[in-house]
Amino acid sequence: MFDLDRWREIFQSINKNRLRSVMSGFTVAFAILLFTLLFGIVSGLSNSFKGAFADDAQNSMRVRVWKTSKPFKGLQTGRRIQLRNDDYNYVADEYANKIQYQSARIYKNFTIKYKNEASTYNVRAVNPDHQFLEKTIIDEGRFLNERDLREKSKSIVIGRLVKEDLFGERPALGKRVNVNGSSYLVIGIFSDEGGDNEERMAYIPVTTAQMMYGNNDYISQIVLGYNPNLSLDRAIAFGNQMERDLRKKLNIHPDDQSALSVRNMAEANKGVGQFMGILYAIVILIGSGTLVAGIIGISNIMIFVIKERTKEFGIRKALGAVPSSIVGMVVQESVLITTIAGYLGLSLGTYILTLIGDSLEEDYFIKDPSVSPGIVIGATIVLILSGLIAGYVPAKRAANIKPIEALRAD
Amino acid sequence: MIKIEQLHKSYPIGKDSLHVLKGIDLHIKEGEFVSIMGSSGSGKSTLLNIVGLLDVHDEGNYYLNGQLIKDMNEKKAAQLRNKFLGFVFQSFNLISYKTALENVALPLYYKGINRKERLKIALDYLDQVELKDWANHLPNELSGGQKQRVAIARALVTKPKVVLADEPTGALDSTTTDSVMDLLKDINDKGMTVFVITHEEEVAAQTKRIVRLKDGVIISDELTKAAKAV
Ligand SMILES: Nc1ncnc2c1ncn2[C@@H]1O[C@H](COP(=O)(O)OP(=O)(O)O)[C@@H](O)[C@H]1O
Numbered sequence: 001m002f003d004l005d006r007w008r009e010i011f012q013s014i015n016k017n018r019l020r021s022v023m024s025g026f027t028v029a030f031a032i033l034l035f036t037l038l039f040g041i042v043s044g045l046s047n048s049f050k051g052a053f054a055d056d057a058q059n060s061m062r063v064r065v066w067k068t069s070k071p072f073k074g075l076q077t078g079r080r081i082q083l084r085n086d087d088y089n090y091v092a093d094e095y096a097n098k099i100q101y102q103s104a105r106i107y108k109n110f111t112i113k114y115k116n117e118a119s120t121y122n123v124r125a126v127n128p129d130h131q132f133l134e135k136t137i138i139d140e141g142r143f144l145n146e147r148d149l150r151e152k153s154k155s156i157v158i159g160r161l162v163k164e165d166l167f168g169e170r171p172a173l174g175k176r177v178n179v180n181g182s183s184y185l186v187i188g189i190f191s192d193e194g195g196d197n198e199e200r201m202a203y204i205p206v207t208t209a210q211m212m213y214g215n216n217d218y219i220s221q222i223v224l225g226y227n228p229n230l231s232l233d234r235a236i237a238f239g240n241q242m243e244r245d246l247r248k249k250l251n252i253h254p255d256d257q258s259a260l261s262v263r264n265m266a267e268a269n270k271g272v273g274q275f276m277g278i279l280y281a282i283v284i285l286i287g288s289g290t291l292v293a294g295i296i297g298i299s300n301i302m303i304f305v306i307k308e309r310t311k312e313f314g315i316r317k318a319l320g321a322v323p324s325s326i327v328g329m330v331v332q333e334s335v336l337i338t339t340i341a342g343y344l345g346l347s348l349g350t351y352i353l354t355l356i357g358d359s360l361e362e363d364y365f366i367k368d369p370s371v372s373p374g375i376v377i378g379a380t381i382v383l384i385l386s387g388l389i390a391g392y393v394p395a396k397r398a399a400n401i402k403p404i405e406a407l408r409a410d
Numbered sequence: 411m412i413k414i415e416q417l418h419k420s421y422p423i424g425k426d427s428l429h430v431l432k433g434i435d436l437h438i439k440e441g442e443f444v445s446i447m448g449s450s451g452s453g454k455s456t457l458l459n460i461v462g463l464l465d466v467h468d469e470g471n472y473y474l475n476g477q478l479i480k481d482m483n484e485k486k487a488a489q490l491r492n493k494f495l496g497f498v499f500q501s502f503n504l505i506s507y508k509t510a511l512e513n514v515a516l517p518l519y520y521k522g523i524n525r526k527e528r529l530k531i532a533l534d535y536l537d538q539v540e541l542k543d544w545a546n547h548l549p550n551e552l553s554g555g556q557k558q559r560v561a562i563a564r565a566l567v568t569k570p571k572v573v574l575a576d577e578p579t580g581a582l583d584s585t586t587t588d589s590v591m592d593l594l595k596d597i598n599d600k601g602m603t604v605f606v607i608t609h610e611e612e613v614a615a616q617t618k619r620i621v622r623l624k625d626g627v628i629i630s631d632e633l634t635k636a637a638k639a640v
Pocket residue numbers: 421422423428430448449450451452453454455456457
């Protein structure tokens with residue numbers, strides 16, 4: 001296939017007929033540019049959606065309670081619902097095989113003090129699994145473990161910004177801090193991708209909190225990670241089932257959203273998935289339309305080009321060119337032009353996307369738009385194919401013209 | 411070299427057809443220098459194109475170098491043209507974006523000769539038509555006579571058995587006409603068969619045999635003084 005002389009002929013023909021070559025390349029470059037931009041922008045949208053939920057685990061679920069909004073079995077509206085350890089254990093037992101992680105949560109607001117520095121922070125009393133549910137990243141030390149819970153130890157894991165506030169550059173790990181009047185040991189320092197609020201916070205064992213602050217078995221929320229082997233639909237069904245069961249257990253009207261609700265990421269994921277699916281479908285539709293228009297464009301130009309070259313082909317034939325050499329030459333030229341032009345379009349598109357970067361994130365919800373290598377490879381194949389088609393059909397026709405007719409052309 | 415028996419050719423024109431060659435018999439032996447004369451539209455070019463395998467005949471037999479030309483596909487025809495025939499056209503038919511040297515080298519490309527060799531041979535032939543200094547000029551930088559000499563060099567470069575020239579001097583003034591005819595005579599002197607179309611008596615007189623065509627038939631076929639002088 002590699003024939004240096006053939007390539008030399010082609011480069012000469014392209015080089016000596018630059019306007020023509022640029023014109024045929026332009027349509028393809030433009031089509032690919034559009035395609036790249038479209039695809040990049042949609043991938044940017046997709047990134048934003050994914051980013052919006054990046055804070056928590058993708059499979060998280062939360063059981064929240066508040067006041068009843070409907071009377072039930074003689075109980076009044078406005079009754080305050082309280083989750084307890086018993087409910088936590090019920091969920092753990094009842095759905096053991098559908099749950100990957102589980103943690104209770106109690107929200108507190110405490111002043112934390114170290115030497116002369118003091119400030120008020122959100123403190124969450126949780127179980128060890130909470131680390132995975134909230135995607136807490138441990139920078140130093142460790143997170144809470146089962147032993148901390150059993151022993152109701154006064155251990156605390158502080159956020160990166162809490163450490164900065166209280167300790168500055170000094171080490172914090174192993175130091176004691178004063179939390180609401182009691183002394184706690186700093187066993188870990190964490191960061192979180194959810195932003196500053198998530199890092200200006202601290203975690204203590206849920207058992208410690210229950211003993212120290214009220215001596216009860218209350219919990220504010222149950223946080224779960226459903227088993228990732230569940231399909232989205234099964235995970236949604238699981239959430240609904242748990243919601244019904246807990247309402248029944250706590251004597252809540254089966255439809256009382258206000259009293260108890262399960263917030264399920266599976267539902268959000270499904271919605272986003274569907275939305276993105278539709279968006280990608282639209283892009284593929286528009287994109288292929290553009291590509292097809294590009295191919296038709298280059299075919300038309302190739303037809304024109306070949307008409308213009310008919311006489312040249314006639315001369316070549318008179319001098320001994322066989323038809324296949326004419327077809328081969330034209331097709332190879334067409335593939336070369338489409339590929340080069342396509343890559344220019346692709347590179348320009350990718351470059352524009354990098355320029356855009358995250359600048360549209362605020363206003364247009366487009367984050368880090370880019371095209372994947374798969375798309376690039378796919379586009380390359382399409383380009384070569386389109387070059388083949390665009391060149392082959394008219395070249396074949398030109399090669400079949402009788403040499404005498406070709407020579408007569410002008 | 412060229413043997414034609416009862417050759418017929420018609421062109422379809424709408425529903426009718428125009429009968430151009432009406433039974434031509436012609437035998438040209440190797441080394442002859444033949445001119446065809448006749449008024450415009452008498453079928454000269456048609457005959458030459460058939461002889462040159464650029465067009466096909468309807469009826470009759472045509473033997474080129476002893477081989478019967480019949481139902482020939484375009485690939486085979488192209489190979490025969492490349493091997494046996496050299497063409498010189500009235501309108502030169504040089505490729506405009508190629509230099510004189512590249513134009514001359516092109517038939518060798520289709521013969522499969524490597525580039526270095528091609529350019530060497532081509533330069534040699536340009537030298538023979540006294541255009542070595544113009545090797546790297548494009549056709550539009552050359553005069554009519556120079557262009558035709560490039561075309562002749564191109565026709566000769568593959569050492570064909572037959573050179574076919576359709577009014578090679580038709581677009582030239584009288585001095586350049588003479589130089590082109592001198593070249594064709596040289597070629598013929600080296601043993602090549604030369605077959606020219608012309609409607610100029612002075613040109614025809616420089617060949618060795620004149621065939622006159624009228625309304626699709628040969629009306630006379632005789633040797634010239636030039637032939638008798640040899
Ligand atoms: N491709 C063609 N289609 C139809 N008629 C043609 C074609 N080529 C030539 N003719 C006609 O055939 C006749 C002979 O043409 P040609 O061989 O070119 O004559 P000459 O070269 O002697 O002037 C002319 O009447 C011309 O109009």
